[in-house]
Amino acid sequence: MRELPKQYDPKKVESAVYQQWLDGGYFHARRDPDKKPFTIVIPPPNVTGQLHLGHAVDETIQDVLIRYKRMKGYSALWLPGCDHAGIATQIKVEEDLRVNEGLTRFDLGREKFLDRVWDWKNKYGDRIVQQLRTLGSSCDWERQRFTMDEGCSKAVREVFCSLYEKGLIYKGKRIINWCPHCTTALSDAEVEYEGKPGHLWHLRYPLSDGSGEVVVATTRPETMLGDTGVAVNPADERYKDIVGKTCILPLVGREIPIVADEYVDMAFGTGCVKMTPCHDPNDFEVGLRHDLEQILVIDDNGRIINGGKYDGLDRYEARKVILRDLEEQGYLVKVEEHIHNVGTCYRCHSDVEPLASDQWFVKMEPLAKEAIRVVEDGTIKFVPDRFAKTYLNWMHNVRDWCISRQLWWGHQIPAWYCDDCGHVTVSREDACRCEKCGSENIHRDPDVLDTWFSSALWPFSTLGWPDKTEDLEYFYPTDVLVTGYDIIFFWVARMIFSGMEHMKKEPFKTVLIHGLVRDPHGKKMSKSAGNGVDPIEVIDQYGADALRFNLITGNSPGNDMRFYVERCEAMRNFANKLWNAARYVMMNLTVEKNALPAELKLEDKWILSKLQSLIGSVNENFDKYELGLAATKIYDFIWDSFCDWFIEITKPRLREGDVGAQQVLLYVLTDILRLLHPFMPFITEEIYGAIPHEGEALIVEIYPEFDEALSFPKEEADFESIMEAVKAVRSRRAEMNVPPSKRPHITLATEKPAVFEAGKVYMANLAYAGGVNVVPQAPADTAGMVTVVTGDAKLFMPMAELVDLDKERERITKELEKAQKDIANQERKLANESFVSRAPERVVAAERDKLAKAQALAENLAESLKNLG
RNA sequence: GGAGGCUUAGCUCAGCAGGUUAGAGCGCAUGCUUCACACGCAUGAGGUCGCGCGUUCGAGUCGCGCAGUCUCCACCA
Numbered sequence: 001m002r003e004l005p006k007q008y009d010p011k012k013v014e015s016a017v018y019q020q021w022l023d024g025g026y027f028h029a030r031r032d033p034d035k036k037p038f039t040i041v042i043p044p045p046n047v048t049g050q051l052h053l054g055h056a057v058d059e060t061i062q063d064v065l066i067r068y069k070r071m072k073g074y075s076a077l078w079l080p081g082c083d084h085a086g087i088a089t090q091i092k093v094e095e096d097l098r099v100n101e102g103l104t105r106f107d108l109g110r111e112k113f114l115d116r117v118w119d120w121k122n123k124y125g126d127r128i129v130q131q132l133r134t135l136g137s138s139c140d141w142e143r144q145r146f147t148m149d150e151g152c153s154k155a156v157r158e159v160f161c162s163l164y165e166k167g168l169i170y171k172g173k174r175i176i177n178w179c180p181h182c183t184t185a186l187s188d189a190e191v192e193y194e195g196k197p198g199h200l201w202h203l204r205y206p207l208s209d210g211s212g213e214v215v216v217a218t219t220r221p222e223t224m225l226g227d228t229g230v231a232v233n234p235a236d237e238r239y240k241d242i243v244g245k246t247c248i249l250p251l252v253g254r255e256i257p258i259v260a261d262e263y264v265d266m267a268f269g270t271g272c273v274k275m276t277p278c279h280d281p282n283d284f285e286v287g288l289r290h291d292l293e294q295i296l297v298i299d300d301n302g303r304i305i306n307g308g309k310y311d312g313l314d315r316y317e318a319r320k321v322i323l324r325d326l327e328e329q330g331y332l333v334k335v336e337e338h339i340h341n342v343g344t345c346y347r348c349h350s351d352v353e354p355l356a357s358d359q360w361f362v363k364m365e366p367l368a369k370e371a372i373r374v375v376e377d378g379t380i381k382f383v384p385d386r387f388a389k390t391y392l393n394w395m396h397n398v399r400d401w402c403i404s405r406q407l408w409w410g411h412q413i414p415a416w417y418c419d420d421c422g423h424v425t426v427s428r429e430d431a432c433r434c435e436k437c438g439s440e441n442i443h444r445d446p447d448v449l450d451t452w453f454s455s456a457l458w459p460f461s462t463l464g465w466p467d468k469t470e471d472l473e474y475f476y477p478t479d480v481l482v483t484g485y486d487i488i489f490f491w492v493a494r495m496i497f498s499g500m501e502h503m504k505k506e507p508f509k510t511v512l513i514h515g516l517v518r519d520p521h522g523k524k525m526s527k528s529a530g531n532g533v534d535p536i537e538v539i540d541q542y543g544a545d546a547l548r549f550n551l552i553t554g555n556s557p558g559n560d561m562r563f564y565v566e567r568c569e570a571m572r573n574f575a576n577k578l579w580n581a582a583r584y585v586m587m588n589l590t591v592e593k594n595a596l597p598a599e600l601k602l603e604d605k606w607i608l609s610k611l612q613s614l615i616g617s618v619n620e621n622f623d624k625y626e627l628g629l630a631a632t633k634i635y636d637f638i639w640d641s642f643c644d645w646f647i648e649i650t651k652p653r654l655r656e657g658d659v660g661a662q663q664v665l666l667y668v669l670t671d672i673l674r675l676l677h678p679f680m681p682f683i684t685e686e687i688y689g690a691i692p693h694e695g696e697a698l699i700v701e702i703y704p705e706f707d708e709a710l711s712f713p714k715e716e717a718d719f720e721s722i723m724e725a726v727k728a729v730r731s732r733r734a735e736m737n738v739p740p741s742k743r744p745h746i747t748l749a750t751e752k753p754a755v756f757e758a759g760k761v762y763m764a765n766l767a768y769a770g771g772v773n774v775v776p777q778a779p780a781d782t783a784g785m786v787t788v789v790t791g792d793a794k795l796f797m798p799m800a801e802l803v804d805l806d807k808e809r810e811r812i813t814k815e816l817e818k819a820q821k822d823i824a825n826q827e828r829k830l831a832n833e834s835f836v837s838r839a840p841e842r843v844v845a846a847e848r849d850k851l852a853k854a855q856a857l858a859e860n861l862a863e864s865l866k867n868l869g
Numbered sequence: 870g871g872a873g874g875c876u877u878a879g880c881u882c883a884g885c886a887g888g889u890u891a892g893a894g895c896g897c898a899u900g901c902u903u904c905a906c907a908c909g910c911a912u913g914a915g916g917u918c919g920c921g922c923g924u925u926c927g928a929g930u931c932g933c934g935c936a937g938u939c940u941c942c943a944c945c946a
Contacts, residue, residue: 007908193944200946218946265945273946280946341944386873393872394942485941520881522939554882554894559874560940562881570894573908584905617885626885632893647905734912740901822890835926843888843927850889
C-alpha cells in the first residue's frame with residue numbers, strides 16, 4: 001500500500017493517471033456485438049482555437065456521460081475532432097501574414113496561401129487536443145477527425161453533388177449579407193443586429209411631369225444612387241393619382257417609376273419608399289414584382305460604384321457628401337432622430353452591406369420538412385425540451401441557406417464554368433472538360449463552402465460516410481449531442497436535416513443543451529472585455545476534477561452560469577476531503593479484499609442503506625440528464641454521511657481492531673469512487689489504484705446499481721433516531737458553552753431501548769457522554785438536570801450548575817410554544833375531513849405521526865420546565 | 870412585433886413528478902491544536918420562495934395576470 005500525502009496534489013496525479021488510461025486503451029470503443037453502442041461526437045472546436053470555459057463545460061458534460069455509459073457496460077464512443085473554421089482561421093493567418101511580412105493573401109496566391117494555412121493548422125491543431133486531455137476527456141483518439149481531412153472532404157463533395165442533382169442546391173442572384181471587411185458573404189445566422197442611433201432623412205423626389213413631388217424617408221441616403229423606383233401602398237388614397245407616373249432621381253437625374261406594392265407600410269414615414277433593389281432585400285423582392293432595374297452602387301469593399309462623381313468613395317463618406325449635395329440643391333426636407341437595427345458581422349462587427357450577388361444556396365423548404373417532423377414526433381428530443389420550441393420556430397421560418405463564402409480556406413465548391421458555352425459542371429471528380437460541350441476551356445468556382453456545411457455532416461462523415469463502414473453501421477445514429485443553445489441554428493438544425501436527407505435516419509436521439517459561462521457579474525466572457533478565464537490555469541491551480549465539478553454543479557440545464565474561482569476552491573476542498581477519507585480508511589486497513597462482513601452492525605446497515613438510496617437516485621438522475629443533481633447528491637453523501645458520520649462512528653471500532661468496520665468502510669469507499677468517477681475521474685482513479693481492488697482500472701469498473709439486499713429502511717430510521725439525539729446534545733452543549741472536556745453521564749429515557757442501547761457507544765463518542773444509562777422511563781427526580789428532548793428520547797444530564805437557569809427556562813418556553821403551534825397545525829390538518837379522505841394514506845399517516853411526536857415533545861418540554869422550578 | 874428564461878438566505882445558485890421543519894457553496898458569528906483532513910470539526914444567526922388572483926385537502930412547485938430583468942428570433946424604408 002502506498003503512503004498517501006496529507007494534501008491531495010492534482011498536479012502530481014493527473015497526467016500520470018491520464019497516461020494510465022491511454023496505455024490501457026480504455027478510450028477506444030470496439031464494435032463489440034455483445035455490447036450496446038453509445039456514441040457522442042464532439043462539437044469540433046476550431047482547429048487553431050484555445051480551450052475556453054465554454055468548451056470546458058461542453059466537454060465535461062460529454063465526458064461524464066461517456067464515462068457513465070462505459071461503466072454501465074456500453075461500447076462508449078466519444079469521437080473527437082476539429083473544425084477548420086473558415087473565416088476565423090483565414091483571418092488569423094492573413095493577420096499574421098500582414099503583421100510579419102506585410103503581405104496579403106493575394107500577394108501569395110491561392111496555393112501558397114493555403115500551404116501557409118495548413119502550416120498554421122499543423123502548428124496549432126495539437127494545442128486544443130492537448131487541452132482536452134488536460135480536462136480528462138476520454139475521447140477515442142484513434143478515431144480523431146478533421147473537417148478537411150480526406151474522408152470529410154469526400155463527404156462534403158458527395159453531399160454537394162447529390163443535393164445539386166436533386167435540385168436542392170442552386171446558384172442565384174440574391175440579396176446577401178456582405179461583410180466588406182472580411183470580403184465574404186455571410187449566412188443570415190452569421191449576422192448580428194445592433195440597435196444604433198441614426199437618422200431618418202426625408203428626401204424630395206420631383207415628379208417628371210412637373211405636377212408635384214414625392215417625399216421618401218430613408219436611413220441610408222447613399223443608396224439613393226441605386227434607386228430605380230418609388231413604391232407606395234395600393235390602398236393609400238394620398239398617392240392614388242401618382243401611381244404609374246415617374247419621378248426624377250435627384251443628383252442622378254434618372255427617371256424612375258412610381259409603383260404600388262403591399263409591402264409599403266402606410267403608417268411609417270411618409271408612406272413613400274425609395275426602391276434600391278440591389279441593396280435591400282425587400283426592395284429586391286418589390287423590384288422583381290415590378291420589373292425594376294437593378295443597379296449595384298456599392299462594391300465588395302464598401303465603396304461606391306456606378307455612381308458617377310461619387311465613385312470610389314467609402315459608403316459612409318459618400319453619405320456625408322450626398323447629404324450635403326442634396327441639402328444644397330434643396331432636396332432634403334427634414335431629418336429625424338431614429339434608432340434602427342444595423343446588421344453587423346458576427347466576426348469583425350463591421351456593418352453588413354446587403355447587396356445583390358451571385359451565390360450558392362441550399363433550398364431549405366423540402367429539407368426542413370423532415371427536420372421538423374423528427375423533433376415534433378419526438379424522434380429527437382431536446383433537453384430541456386423548451387429548446388425544441390426555439391428550434392421549431394426557426395425551422396418553420398427557415399430561409400434558403402447561403403453556402404458560398406468568398407474565402408480560400410475551406411472546401412472549394414466543386415463547380416466548373418465553361419468559358420465557351422457557359423454551362424456549369426458540378427462533379428464528384430475534378431472536372432477537366434465541360435460536361436455539355438466538351439470544351440477544356442473551363443474554370444473552377446473560386447469560392448469555398450460555409451464551414452457549417454461540413455460540420456452539418458459531422459455525425460456520419462466522421463464514421464466513414466459516404467463509404468459503408470462498419471463503424472457507421474455500429475455507431476450511427478449517435479446518442480447524445482451536447483452543445484450550447486447559441487449554436488442550435490448554426491449547427492444542430494443543419495445536422496438534423498442533413499442526417500435525415502443523407503442517412504434517412506436522425507443523427508442523434510437527444511440534444512442536451514447547456515447555457516453559457518459568464519463572468520461573476522453575469523457578463524459574457526470575451527477577449528476584448530478582458531474578463532476571460534483560462535481553464536488551463538484553473539486546472540493548474542485547483543485540478544481538473546475541481547474545475548469539472550464546479551462546472552457541472554450549481555446550475556440547472558440550459559441556464560447560464562456564472563463562474564466563480566471561489567467555487568473551484570470549494571471543490572478542491574471536496575477533493576481533498578475525499579482524499580483524506582480514503583487515506584484514513586487505508587491507514588486502518590488490514591483486509592486485502594473488498595467484501596462485506598457476514599455480520600452488519602446498526603451503523604453499517606445505516607450507511608449501506610443510505611448508499612443504496614444514493615445509487616438509486618443517481619442512476620435515475622443520469623437517465624434524465626440531471627448531472628448536476630447527481631453530482632450534488634454524491635457530494636453530500638461523501639461529506640455528510642460518510643465522512644462526518646460513518647467515519648467518526650467507526651473510529652472506536654477500528655481502534656479495537658474490528659475487521660467488519662474496515663470491510664464496510666472499504667466497501668462504501670469503493671462504491672463512492674465508482675459513483676463519483678464520471679465527475680472526478682482523476683482523483684477517484686488514483687485512490688482506486690491505492691486501495692484493494694480486483695479490476696484493472698476504475699474507468700472500466702461497473703457503475704453501482706441499486707441493491708435491494710443492502711437496503712435497510714428500518715435500521716436506517718433507527719440510526720437516525722440516534723443521530724438526532726447526538727445532534728440535540730451537541731447543540732445543547734454548544735448553547736451552554738460546555739467545554740469538550742466535560743463528559744457528563746447521560747440518562748436516556750425512551751420507548752425504543754434496544755435502539756438506544758445499541759447507540760450508547762455513539763453517544764459516548766459523538767456527544768461527549770461520560771456514560772449512558774438507557775431507561776424505559778424518565779427518572780422520578782430530575783431536578784437539577786438539563787433535559788434534551790427528541791422525537792424518540794429524553795436525555796438528562798446533571799449539569800444544572802453549568803447553566804443559567806433563567807436562560808434555560810426561556811429557551812424551553814420558546815421551544816414549547818413552537819411545539820404547541822405545530823400541534824395546532826397538525827390537528828387542524830387532521831380535522832379537515834377532505835384531507836383525511838382525499839390525501840393518500842401514506843401522507844395522512846405521516847401527519848398523524850408528526851402530531852404524535854409533537855405532542856410527546858410538548859409533554860416532555862412541559863415537564864422539563866416544571867423541573868427547573 | 871414574436872418566443873423563451875430568470876426573480877428563493879448578505880452574494881451565487883439548487884429544489885427532479887405539488888405532500889414532514891425550503892437546501893448548498895461562499896460569507897458571517899461562537900467554540901474546538903478531538904490521533905484522515907484547519908483545503909478541517911461542531912454549533913448557530915439569516916428566507917412572508919417578486920406581487921396578485923386562481924386550481925387543490927394541501928402551492929416555492931401547477932394555471933392566469935402584473936412588475937422587474939435578461940436572452941433569442943424577426944425587422945420597420
